[in-house]
Amino acid sequence: MMADCNVVVLISGSGSNLQALIDSTRAGDQPARICAVIANRADAYGLERAKAAGIATRLLDHKAFDGREAFDAALIEAIDGFDPQLVVLAGFMRILTPGFVRHYAGRLLNIHPSLLPKYKGLHTHQRALEAGDSEHGCSVHFVTEELDGGPLVVQAVVPVQPDDSPDSLAQRVHEQEHLIYPLAVRWFAEGRLRLGEQGAMLDGQKLPSSGHPFRT
Template sequence: MPSPCNVVVLISGSGSNLQALLDSIQAGDTPARVCAVISNRADAYGLERAKTVGIATRMLDHKAFDGREAFDAALVEAIDAFEPHLVVLAGFMRILSPGFVRHYAGRLLNIHPSLLPKYKGLHTHQRALEAGDSEHGCSVHFVTEELDGGPLVVQAVVPVQSHDSPTSLAQRVHEQEHQIYPLAVCWFAEGRLRLGEQGALLDDQPLPSTGHLIRT
C-alpha cells in the first residue's frame, strides 16, 4: 500500500470544508491524511474540529508579524514541519505573498464561492444576484500569484432561483463546495491531478478552461 498523501489545511473560520474533507477521508473516499490544521485566528472553530479527531493544530496570528512576508515566512516554516504533499486553503482569509505561492507551486489548492473567472474576491453571492445571473457556483483551482486566478480543477454549477437571497444561494453553494473539494483532493492524492506548464491536468489530459464541470 502506498503511503497516504499528507495534507495541511489552512483555515480562518468554522472549517466546514475541512470537515467535509475529514468526512471523505473517514469514509475511505479520499486516500489522504490531514496531518495538521493551521489558522491565523485563535477563535477559528476549525481548530476544535481538528483537535476532536486528534489532528495537530497551530495558530499564527498575522497581526503579530511585521508585514505579509514575515507572516508568510513563519507560515511556511510551520507548514513544512509536517512535510505535506498538498496544502489546502479552506476559508483562509489571507492574501498570500508571491514567495509563498511559488514555494508550494503545484501543490496548493483553493476553493472559491463563484464560477471563476467571475467574481473574484468577496461578496460573490450578492454580486451574482445583482448581475441577474441564472447560474452561480464554486470553483477549486490551483493557486498562482494571480488572486483567484489559477488554473481551474473542478466547478459545481448551481441554478439561481427567483426567490434567492445571498444567504439561501450561499447555502446551496456551500453544499457543493463540500462535494467538489474532497473530490479534487482525492484526485491529487491518487496522483491523477497535477499542475502542468499549460494548466491543470487530470489523468495527464489537459482540463478545459472551466475545469471539470459538475451541474447540479
C-alpha cells in the first residue's frame, strides 16, 4: 500500500477544479489526499466545498497584509503546518513571489486555461477567439518564477467551434481541466511525475515541451 501524498490546494473562487480533485481523491486507489484548502478570499465558494468534504480550511485575506512578501510568508507558514508533499493552485488569483515559488520548487502545480506557451495571463478564451485559433485548451505545469511559464506536464486540446463565445469555449475547456488536473496530481502522488533538471519527467522520461498530450 502506497503512503498517502498530502496535498494542500490554494483557491480564490468557486473551486470547480478543487471539486474535481476532491472527487478523484475519493477513489479507493488514489494515493493523493487533500489535507487542507486555503483561500485568500472569504467569499471563495471552494471553502464550502472543502468543508462539505470534511477537509480543513484556512482563510488568509491578502488585503490584511502589507505587501506580497508578508502575505506569502504567512501563506508558507499556513501551508507548511499541514506538511504537504504537493501544493496545487486551483484558480488562485495571486502572483506569487520568487521566494514562495523557490520554497515549493518541484512540488507546486498550476492549471492554466490555454495551450501554453500561448496566452499567458488572463482572458485566454477571448484571446484565442480573437486570434482565430482552431484549437484551444488547458495546461498543467510546474510553477517556476516565470508567470505561467514552468515546464508543462499535460495538455488537453479543445476544438474551437465557429459559433463559440468566450463563455461556451470556457465551459468546454473547464470540462477538460477537471480531467487532466486530477490526472497530473495522481501521477505526482504515485511518484511517477517529478521536476528534474531537464524539465518535467514522467516515469523517468522527459516530457515533450508541450507536455503529455491528453485525448478523451
